Amino acid sequence: MPGETDELLAEVVTECLEHIDQMENLLLALEGNAQEIDPEVINSIFRSAHSIKGVTGFCGLNNIKELAHVFENVLNAYRQGQLTPNAGSVDIMLKANDFLKTMLINAAESESFDIDPMVRNLAGILEPGADATSVLVxxxxxxxxxxxxxxxxxxxxxxxxxxxxxxxxxxxxxxxxxxxxxxxxxxxxxxxxxxxxxxxxxxxxxxxxxxxxxxxxxxxxxxxxxxxxxxxxxxxxxxxxxxxxxxxxxxxxxxxxxxxxxxxxxxxxVVLPPTRPTPPPAxxxxxxxxxxxxxxRPTASTPRASVASVPSSPVAAAPSPQAPPKKATAVPVQPPKPPAPPEPPRVQEPPRESAPEYGPPDGEPGPVVEAVKTPSTVVQNFLRVNVSLLDNLMNLAGELVLGRNQLLQTAGTINSSSLTPVAQRIDLITSELQAQIMQTRMQELAGVFNKFPRLVRDLSRSLGKKVDLKIEGQEVELDKTIIEALGDPLVHIVRNSMDHGIERPETRRAAGKPEMGTLEVRAYHEAGQVNIEIRDDGAGIDISRLKDKALRMGLISPMEAQTMSAQQALELIFKPGLSTAETVSDVSGRGVGMDVVRSNLERLGGILDLQSEKGKGTNTRIKLPLTMAIIPCLIVRLGKGERYAVPQINLTELVRVRSAEVGERIERIGGAEVLRLRGNLLPLVRLGEVLRTEGFFRDPITNELKKDRRQNIADRRAGESDEAADQYRIRRSGQDRRQSTSPLNILVLSAGDLEYGLIVDELEDTEEIVVKPLGRHLKEIPSYAGATIMGDGRVAPILDVPGLAQQAELGRKKDVAQKTAQSRAKEEMAARKDMEKVLVFNHGPQELFAVPIPLVARIERIDAGRIETAMGHLSVQYRGSSLRLIMLDRHLPLTPFPTVQKVFVIVFEVAGHEIGICASTLVDERLVPFDLDVHTHQRLGVMGSMIIDHKTVLVLDIFELVGLEEPRWLQDVTKPEKPATAPKVLLVEDSEFFLKKVAGYLKDSGFEVVLAMNGREGLEKLEKNKIDIVLTDIEMPVMNGIEMVRQIRANPKYAGMRILALSSLAGDDDIQRGIAAGVDKYLIKLDRGALIDALMEPYV
Amino acid sequence: MTEPTGRSQTAQELVTFHLDHDLYGVEVEQVVEVNRDLIWTPIPGAAPYVRGAANLRGHIVTIVDLRKILDYDERPEDLAKTVIIVNSRDELVGILVDRIADVVEADRSLIESAPRNMPQTQARCLSGVLKIEGGLISLLDLNAALD
Incomplete structure (x- = not known):
């Protein structure tokens, strides 16, 4: 059977390696507990060694057999009490065990290994100084x-x-x-x-x-x-x-x-009729x-059945004193029992499996069945099955579950009395089948945990540390895939604990701790998940050092370092490149660890949670699903529309807030919504918003579909996207109290140390869903963990709970105080695009207004008494001429201007005239995202509104105000003489607000406008349309204005094209860059008059 | 989809389809099937040219809008939802097209490279152009178009 030999050998090796692993752990147990030797431990090792010897001899692996034999001799000496295991001898045994392992792994070459040194070592245990050969014979x-x-x-x-x-x-x-x-x-x-x-x-x-x-x-x-x-x-x-x-x-x-x-x-x-062949002679x-x-030779023709006919005389002739064979023949009807060992079983217990248990007859042929109920029925219940077969079964079960779900749905709609019971029955059977098939893939954690005793032993020796390893829950089972992928991450964590966690004995003593450190590895079930905890009582993670390091590596800013919470600082350990060890050791490597560990675990659907207290120790907790392929999920809906699956593993509870309670239980801190849940504040995320933030979102105020800017600037990944999101939240805050009158369904979700509430529109059932991968175009979206096929055949995405949190930027929401500090810091730094410096001032004490600072010519402070009224106009004598003043209450429904001694006059220059707006107090100069709400407070003279520090601020449209105050000034600007054909202006601007606003000015002035949202789009539009003038923003995603201008200038096709640049805050450097690229003129975005003038220039 | 024996080495069968009045072709070997009744679920957050994900006999297939990729105008609402399922980089992708046309046998030697003045967005996705009676077939480079 040549073909079978390899297979046989492979099986023998697998088998033996299992024994080797077991022996290793038992030897370690022996070593760890030298005072009180458990005879059963020695017996177990002995049996394992013995099996190896037997099985390898069977295959002609003589080297292995012989070494196992000597090994066994030592164990026998232990067993007989001739020798007592001690550290020295166990060490040799462990080495021999390793050597056996090496030989087994290289079984085919094992005959060429030199076992003599090892044999001699072992022989040395038995008889110090004895020659190796004497042991062999x-x-x-x-x-x-x-x-x-x-x-x-x-x-x-x-x-x-x-x-x-x-x-x-x-x-x-x-x-x-x-x-x-x-x-x-x-x-x-x-x-x-x-x-x-x-x-x-x-x-x-x-x-x-x-x-x-x-x-x-x-x-x-x-x-x-x-x-x-x-x-x-x-x-x-x-x-x-x-x-x-x-x-x-x-x-x-x-x-x-x-x-x-x-x-x-x-x-x-059971003796058969004598027609059977007579037995061979004794x-x-x-x-x-x-x-x-x-x-x-015994008659080859003797069939098995004939065995039954053979009289038992030969045994009877030579009865055994211990077990008279008569017994078997005398009491045939008696239910078979394991034969009682004649001596107390403590002497040598048979291996556990060997305790004969008698199952039901297993269909052995012939009448022997009655009498010989063999233990083999028990042992043979185990089959070795190819994993790919199980995988196939698993996939089929997955398909079956889908089919079952479809059937149930159909049966539900048809509601037929004959179909329903069938569907229910199929439902039950499918569930059962699926559970059973899943069971076939389950393996004990022991396979992973058993590596630890040796690992810890070796590490504690090489690191000079004393560690007591406690392992619990080896019997906990998990899906094979998970078990296999779990090994490396767990080993890494254990190594970390050994290397960085547990201190050297002298350090421990100095810290008043026992010299012997404790490392606990524990697995247990909880709520349909498996938890694995690795806890040490070592030094814990030094957060300040972690921060220092992160700071040095540029992973965090000094501001962040100051404001981050302890737990957030601890999270730094998951950033790539961080290792807390002062010296890089070969044990924990170079800090390429924890980030990889976490991502590997998360790929398994697991959650890694780290807690550490300086001086007290570190606790790493891993939550894992039992299986990966089929997971229970709660199905939720957005509106009447799409369904999403939320993995049950992340779901802690469901909270429904009744409409009456919404105002009371949902609060707002900063721009963030929170739910008051049992005294804690749970940050809330609206599913619809989080998903839409990536592409388009519906403005809750205007109800119009807006393109989210975050997508545009994703490549720049700087602070401004957060700022935009903040602003969006801030803007919403004024509105939501009105919106949140419907009841809210909140899913309390947990992901690592993060907990948040997800607001969804509708809850559906919990379903067992089959996880399917998304294609490459969708895989990268952090919000999804995959997809599944629902009962109706449609696809539903599976939400990725940590990913959603990431999208919603919950990391910052968690700590609101910190968030505020951070956004301040950002404000200071972010003097960039779409940010506009505004001057905030009061009209009356309650009425806040803002104007863009680039439009402000200067600010004067005058005595109220100097204001004159003439011809219904207000003015003040100033530097020898008269300055027209605008009181806002004349054009807007406001309280009358308060009586004050001094009035602030904000002076603007519009269409060649100076005009001042009166303010009672100046509040602040602020850098804000200039994305205005143009609908809520729509009125001539008001550009729009924004929320600053939770207060509504109206942004004035100076141009329109001047139009209200003195329309004549604007006549020549607003009604330009139209050229024969309307000039076509390409307006390139990424801010929706400015795009609309400026396009409005242009159209009013008789220009034809082509819109583009970034430089690349601009170039494409330029190609397709006949453009006369290009008007472009500078800071834009995809391709910025400078680059676009360069490309236009490089193309001879567009020679002589007039290019104007818009800027909200044009610094000199920017202007220089723009001019260098070929910009003809720089303009301030909201200076309508100057803008139109510049555009009209060639046509006047 | 199997090549009949005896066909010349240079022959290439193309599945052709329309976007507006333009004719495009993909190699028949890459086409799995043409499907007219797929229902897809929109996936928020996906690239603008991704229409959603659909279930094709237990596989999740990403549906992309070729009009978007090739910079055509927004797809007219009334078009039938014709999806060509192709195999691209070892996964199934559904390409939403306007109308399916004939399977055409092309002579490889007659395939020319795409004209230089073609916009980059489109040129990037084409492996060549083939002249046929009464027009041109633009040969789609699937992997380029779908990446």
Whole structure:
């Protein structure tokens, strides 16, 4: 069976590696608890080593077998109490274990490894100074032959005597790998495992000459004999092993001649009619050094059924003192029980699996079924299945769930009495099936956790630290995919704790802590999720050092460093490039860690939460879903429209705020809405808003669809986008109290340390949904974690709870005080695009107005008494001429101008005339995003309104005010003589507000206007249209004005094109850059007169 | 979709379709199917040319508006929703077009490069131009157009 050999070898290796891992942990346990040795631990290691020896010998991996053998000898010495495990010897054992592992991993080359040094080391434990070879050869050897004489074993007699004295029965089993394995539907490895589960395999003998492949016969034979000892009674052993009874020799003692063929352990009542072939003659068995004799081979034709007909006389003739075979024949009706070990079980407990449990009959052929209910029914419940098969099943289950959902929906609408019950039944079965299939993919965390004892042991040695590792919850199960991906992140966290967390003993002592640090790794279930906690009682994370480092690396600004909360500072550890260790060690690496750890965990649908207290320790908590492919989600809706799935894992609770309570429970701090929930303030996010902020959003005030600027400036990623968002919130704040009169559905969501409320329009059911990946065009959107297909066949996006928080910039909302500080800082810095400096002043005490500072010529302070009235106009004598004044209450519905001693006069120059606006007090000079609400306070003379410091401020339109005050001044400006054909102006401006406003001026003045929102669009429009004049903003996304101007100037097609630039705050540098690029003239955005003049210039 | 044997090495079958009056072609090998009754869900936050995501027999397919990509005017409301499902970079993408036209057999040697004066937005998406009787077929470079 050449093809099978590789497969067999692979299985043997897998199997052995499992043992190796187990042995490693047990050895560590032995080391850690040297005072009180648990005999069961030694027994377990012994059994594992023994299995390795047996199984590898089976495959001709002799090096491994021999090393395992010596290994086992040491364990045997422990077991017998001849030696006591100590740190030194366990260390050697661990190294030997590692060596075995290496050899197993390279099984094919294992024969070329030099095991002698390792053997010598182990031998040194047994007998200091002894020669290695003496260990390999047991002191007293006995040769045993089986009853056919074809197989001979060389065994340690003392060891066998030991087993016999403990009530074990000694058997020689003749197996045939071909016959016994496939027929019983088990692989050779399972056969071996099965045997091992029932007892001990001492030696195997493999007779090459007997391997026989008959070309004509379909079957080949690969015979093999096993020297086996077990507590199982001779009457049951053949059945239990599911091998023909004549192939089991029962050795009653090691005396020469004592080995006799096993009784045909079959109850009398199942004896078949004598038509069956008679059994082969009782076979003589061989013992000691007698040369093997070869009696007649057992009739190959003897079918299994014939076993039943064989009388049990041979055993009866030589009854075993411990377990008379009579027992089996005498009480056949009695329900089978595990044979009671004749000695107290504490001496040697059989491996747990071997405790024979009797399941129901498993359909073994023939009448033996009744009597021989074998333990094999239990053991064989385990199958090795290819993972890809499970994956396929999982996918199919996913499709089935979709189908089920569709069926339920259809059944719901049809409402047929015959369909409904069927649908319900399918529903139940599908759920069950899905759960079961999911179960097949579940694995214990032990696979991951078992790495830790060794890791911690080695690390504590190399770092010179003392650490007590406590592991809990190894039995907790998770989806295979998750378990596999979990290993590296967890190891990283444990390494971090060991390296940066737990201090050296002397440091600990100095800090008044016990020298021995504690590292706890704990897994437990909570609310359908698995939590893993890694907690150390070490030094904790030094936040100030973390901040320093982040500051040095330019990850945060000094302002942020000052204002950030402790938890936010702790979050810095997840920024790429940060490592808190003072020296880079090979243990925790170079700080490429925690960010990768977190993103890896989040990819698994997990949440990483870090808590640390300086001097007290660090606690890392990971929340994981049980499985990834199918997740329970709450389906929500926006309006009557699209559905979104919210993973249940992130959902803590649902809150419905009744309309009557909205005003009371929803509050506003800064620009942020918060919900008062059990005394805490929960930041709120409106799903509709968050999603729309990425593209278009509906202005809640004007109800018009606006293009969000954030998308435009995303590439610049500077402060102004936040500022715009702030402004948007600020603007909303005045409105929402009126809006929020409908009840609110709030999903309380948690993501890491972040908790927020998501306001949705409608809640639907909870559904088990199948997670499907989004295509590459959609994958990058942070708001979504994937998509699913709903019962009606439509797609619904799955919301990414941390991603949404990120979109809503909740990081800042959490700490409102900090937010204010930050936005101040930004205000100071952000003297850039779309920001306009305005002068805020009072008319009456309550009435706030603002004017753009670039339009202000100067400000005067005059005595109120100097104001004169003439011809219905107000004016003041000033520097020898008369300055016209405007009292705003003359043109706007305001309270009368207060009686004050001194009046501030804000002077403007419009169409060649000076005019002053009267103000009672000047409030402030502010840099604000100039995106005005042009609807709420629409009126001639008012450009629009904005909210500054929670107060409505009206921005004046000086041009219009002048028009109201003195229309004649403007006549020649507003009604220009139209050229024969209206000049076509290309207006390039990214601010919606300015775009509209300026386009309005232009159209009023008879220009034809083509609009573009950025430089690139401008160039495209320029190509398509016949443009006479280009009027452009400078700071724009995608392509800025300077670049666009350069390209226009570079194109001979546009030679001589008149290009004017608009700027709200043109610094000299900007102007220089603009002129250099080819701008003809700079204009101030809101200076309507100057603008029109400049445009008309060529036509006048 | 299988190439009949005996066809010349230089022959290329094209699935052609219209945007306004312009004729475009994609290689038949890249086309999975033409679908007229897909229903897609808009995905807020996606690029403007992404119309949404649809379910095609259990796969999530991104639907893109080719008119937007190639800088045509806004799609007329009354157009039938004809979607060509193509395989691009190992995933399925649905391309919303105006009308599907014939499958055309083209001689590779007759394919010319796109005219130089074509706007960059369009030239970027084309692998060439093919003259046929009564017009031109612009050959769409799917991967370029969809990235």
């Amino acid at each position: 047991p002191e007293k050897l006995t040769f045993l032959s089986d009853s056919t004489g074809r197989f001979t074993f060389t065994v340690d007699e003392a060891m066998l005597q030991d087993r016999i004295s403990r009530g074990h029965h000694l058997y020689i089993l003749r197996l045939d790998l071909v016959r016994d394995a496939p027929v019983e539907k088990r692989t050779p490895i399972e056969l071996v495992n099965h045997i091992l589960s029932l007892g001990e395999m001492h030696e195997t003998a493999f007779e090459l000459d007997l391997v026989h492949v008959d070309e004509e016969a379909i079957r080949a034979t690969v015979p093999l004999a096993v020297l086996f000892s077990s507590l199982i009674d001779s009457s049951m052993v053949a059945g239990a092993l599911a091998v023909p009874a004549q192939d089991v020799d029962h050795l009653e003692s090691l005396e020469p001649g004592a080995a006799i063929p096993l009784a045909r352990a079959v109850p009398e009542q 076979r003589e068995s061989k013992a000691t050094a007698a040369p093997p004799i070869t009696p007649e």
